[in-house]
Amino acid sequence: MTLRDSLLRPFAALLVAGLAGCASIPTEERHPSDPFERYNRAVFTLNDGLDRAVLKPTAKVYAELPQPVRTGVGNFFSNFDDVRVAFNNVLQGKFHDAASDTSRVLFNTTFGIFGLIDVASPMGLAKNDEDFGQTLGWWGVPAGPYLQIPFWGPSTARDAPALVVDFYTNPRNYSLSADGRELRDYWEVLLILDVVDTRAGLLSTEEVLATLSEDRYVALRNLWLQRREFLVRDGAPASDEVWLDELDELEALEALEEEGA
Numbered sequence: 275m276t277l278r279d280s281l282l283r284p285f286a287a288l289l290v291a292g293l294a295g296c297a298s299i300p301t302e303e304r305h306p307s308d309p310f311e312r313y314n315r316a317v318f319t320l321n322d323g324l325d326r327a328v329l330k331p332t333a334k335v336y337a338e339l340p341q342p343v344r345t346g347v348g349n350f351f352s353n354f355d356d357v358r359v360a361f362n363n364v365l366q367g368k369f370h371d372a373a374s375d376t377s378r379v380l381f382n383t384t385f386g387i388f389g390l391i392d393v394a395s396p397m398g399l400a401k402n403d404e405d406f407g408q409t410l411g412w413w414g415v416p417a418g419p420y421l422q423i424p425f426w427g428p429s430t431a432r433d434a435p436a437l438v439v440d441f442y443t444n445p446r447n448y449s450l451s452a453d454g455r456e457l458r459d460y461w462e463v464l465l466i467l468d469v470v471d472t473r474a475g476l477l478s479t480e481e482v483l484a485t486l487s488e489d490r491y492v493a494l495r496n497l498w499l500q501r502r503e504f505l506v507r508d509g510a511p512a513s514d515e516v517w518l519d520e521l522d523e524l525e526a527l528e529a530l531e532e533e534g535a
Contacts, residue, residue, distance in 0.1 A: 305492075307430075307499055308420040317422035318491050324425070325473075333473040344471065346390045351468045352401065353382045353389025354446040361443045362404035366412045374399050403505060405440050407433030411506035420495060428498040 304311055336344070360375035378394040378401070386393045395401060410432050411417065418431030429437070441447055446465070487493035 305420070305495070307417070308495060310419055310421065314420065314422040314495075315491055317424050318494075320424060321422065321427060322490070329470070329473050330477075332470050333477060336470050337474045337477060344474065347467060347471045348475070349382070349386070349392045350389045351446065351471065352392070353379060353386070354444055356382075356401075357445050358440055358443045359402050359404045362406060362409045363402065365406075365409045366404070368404075371402050371404075375402055405433075405436065406443070407436035407440075407502075408506050410436055417499075417502070417506075420499060428494060430499075430502070433502070 308314060356375050356379045360372045360379070363369070363372035363375055378399045381394045381397065381399070382389045382392060385391075392401075407430075415432050417433070421429045421431060421434055423429050423434060426437075446461075446468075483490060483493040483497065487496070
């Protein structure tokens with residue numbers, strides 16, 4: 275049996291078992307956006323176990339590094355991400371924001387030493403947050419069922435396929451196909467560093483989850499779906515009635531992520 279088969283077969287069994295178990299959950303107990311809860315909980319347990327065993331401990335060690343180092347790493351990868359953000363702002367017809375995103379890349383890449391220093395924000399060029407899933411939502415594509423993606427985390431039927439577009443519109447990923455094994459190895463290390471840096475920035479958000487529900491799966495699902503809808507609508511409420519407590523949670527989450535970045 276190949277390594278690929280040894281990795282895929284247990285996951286395939288988990289997928290089949292999870293989907294089969296969905297039918298055993300009474301319909302009235304299901305969250306309307308989470309019809310595959312049994313499967314999602316199984317994948318959440320897998321992801322959470324890997325996170326607790328490997329990623330979270332690594333992120334905690336990384337968080338002990340000096341703040342300027344972590345800020346530089348975050349800025350470096352954020353500079354690549356601004357290209358994807360600009361692309362999606364164009365698709366959404368937000369040309370002013372797209373111009374701002376493009377200017378951020380130009381200034382941060384040149385004057386900011388390849389993005390290590392964020393010189394654009396003090397100039398009034400604010401960091402935006404857009405991806406292809408948000409673009410689809412902006413054009414009216416419904417989110418669809420909530421999904422937990424193995425080795426990734428929360429998503430939806432709309433956002434999961436959009437990750438492919440996000441991958442190919444982020445210039446950092448093109449370096450993976452560069453000639454020369456040594457360059458690819460070097461870049462793979464940088465990508466791992468990006469994942470660890472992102473996870474370190476989310477350490478503080480776990481405190482928010484603990485206050486929302488004793489069930490970590492439910493807390494993560496509800497907050498993620500609310501925040502996702504918040505981003506798709508650019509902060510506009512879904513109806514005339516504004517749920518202040520949910521918006522407060524979203525603002526707290528945003529503040530914690532910015533504080534940890």
